Amino acid sequence: MLRIRLARRGRKKRPSYRIVVIPSRAGRDGRYVDDLGHYDPLSDPSGIQIDVEKARTWVQHGAQPSDRVWKLLEVAEPGFRDGLKQGKAGSGTAASKAASPAGQASSDAPAKAQSKAKAKSKAKAKSKAKAKSKSTAKSGSKAKAK
Numbered sequence: 001m002l003r004i005r006l007a008r009r010g011r012k013k014r015p016s017y018r019i020v021v022i023p024s025r026a027g028r029d030g031r032y033v034d035d036l037g038h039y040d041p042l043s044d045p046s047g048i049q050i051d052v053e054k055a056r057t058w059v060q061h062g063a064q065p066s067d068r069v070w071k072l073l074e075v076a077e078p079g080f081r082d083g084l085k086q087g088k089a090g091s092g093t094a095a096s097k098a099a100s101p102a103g104q105a106s107s108d109a110p111a112k113a114q115s116k117a118k119a120k121s122k123a124k125a126k127s128k129a130k131a132k133s134k135s136t137a138k139s140g141s142k143a144k145a146k
Contacts, residue, residue, distance in 0.1 A: 036054050
């Protein structure tokens with residue numbers, strides 16, 4: 001999966017960032033696929049230069065911007081996120097409008113899967129703790145019996 005995120009540049013205590021498209025498992029400053037612009041947080045006002053059209057293309061092809069990059073895209077082009085939503089739903093045909101509620105349900109699917117995974121891991125941890133307490137209770141009763 002690809003992410004659009006910041007890659008740190010600059011020297012110590014003088015950060016500047018590149019806005020890059022990068023595989024999600026790559027390191028912060030790892031090899032990137034595409035360079036979309038740069039961000040200088042220390043200048044007044046903050047210097048933001050982003051190729052918004054490139055970013056729009058990458059997002060439409062499945063790249064997920066980080067939270068900070070979403071904010072920077074909104075500063076660069078107000079309504080960027082809303083424009084993406086309208087672009088997907090507003091393609092014109094009735095079939096695509098009917099398909100959009102199903103698309104919304106599929107966007108909820110990762111959240112449901114994540115909550116299901118959390119519940120499963122909690123149950124696993126609980127059963128481990130229960131087994132551990134049983135084993136300590138057994139060893140404690142054996143020690144008393146001696």
